[in-house]
Amino acid sequence: MFTVDSISIRYEQKSVINNFSFSVKKGEIVSxxxxxxxxxxxxLKAVSRLIPYHTGTVILDGTDLKSMSAKQVARKMCMLSQKNQAPSDMTVIDLVSYGRYPHKKWFERLNQEDMDIVHWALEKTHLIEYKDRAVASLSGGESQRAWIAMALAQRPLIMLLDEPTTYLDISHQHEVLELVRELNQDMGMTIVMxxxxxxxxxxxxxxxxxVQAGEKAMYGTPNEVMTTDMIRDxxxxxxxxxxxxxxxxPRIHLLSTVR
Incomplete structure (x- = not known):
């Protein structure tokens, strides 16, 4: 479904990611x-093509990412950053509608099928009653759900989320992660976050x-990865x-900093 093969990323002359590889199966949630x-x-930004990678390959649904146009990528993959901002007067339904534009030709208007998908995305994210509200008026958790709804309207195969719970209180963190789990279980959507x-x-x-200092330290199931040795190292x-x-x-209980 999604394979990252030996990619390296540099900022100027500094190496930030070194020879990094991992793969994601269809329908998985990978953190x-x-x-x-x-x-x-x-x-995450590199595998979404927001920034370039120096060497290596990213394969999305059997195709090299670098050979795909921006619109082709957007039809299969959506990336949400840590903090997203919409114009102060933009409504929720207008924001979600933007998710349909990767499927439209230049200057082509949204049709009834597009609006049906927009309403479906609003229903999936439990936002139908907020559709005419300004995005700026929403709470943190509601706003994050609105951006996820926009991503859903793209109908991507895979959704990339960069710290989706940042800036949210505990209840809204739980709300967003439960929504992510629901989308994964009900729709089989692949998630990398x-x-x-x-x-x-x-x-x-x-x-x-x-990830440790730009390199892959471990990769596996939570039971395989969440060990006292990993947390210490x-x-x-x-x-x-x-x-x-x-x-x-497993549940992790942090005790003290290693001296």
């Missing part, structure tokens, strides 16, 4: 974790990529990892 400055968001919270990554992911923290019989995913 990218790692310390601040490790290259998580840079990696950058997360900071280790317990959120453990709970909501099928697989986890660990990558985050320089001592931790307890609890395995509860009634749950399939």
């Amino acid at each position: 990218i974790i790692g310390p601040n400055g490790s290259g998580k968001s840079t990696l 950058v997360l900071h919270d280790l317990n959120q990554a453990s709970t909501y992911s099928d697989s986890i990529v660990v 990558v985050y320089r923290m001592d931790a307890e990892v609890q395995y509860v019989q009634t749950e399939k995913k």
Whole structure:
């Protein structure tokens, strides 16, 4: 479905991502974790083609990403950044409608089929009653759902989310991640997201990529990745990892910084 093969990214003469490879299966939720400055968001931006990569290959649904036009990429993949802004007077339905433009010709107007998809995206994100509200008037969680609705309206095969819970309080973080899980389970949508919270990554992911200083430190299931050794080596923290019989995913309890 989605394969990153040996990509390297440089800023000027500095190497930021080194020979990085991982693959994502159709219908998976994959989280990218790692310390601040490790290259998580840079990696996601590169595989979404927002920034160039120096060497390597990204294959999306069997096609080399570099051989695809921007519109072809947008029809198959959508990227949402950490913080998104809309004009102050833009309504939710107008924002979501923008998701249809990768499927339209230049200056071609939206038709009834497009508007049906827009309303479907609003319903999927539980925003139908907010459709005429200004995006700027929404709460943090509602606003994030509106941007996800826009992404849904593109009807992509894969959605990339760069720290989707940043700037949100605990309840809105839970709301957004539950929506991501719902889209994955109900629609089979493939999700790749950058997360900071280790317990959120453990709970909501099928697989986890660990980035350390621009390199892949680990890649596997939450049970394989979330170990005391990984947390100590990558985050320089001592931790307890609890395995509860009634749950399939481990819980992480951070204890102290490694001296």
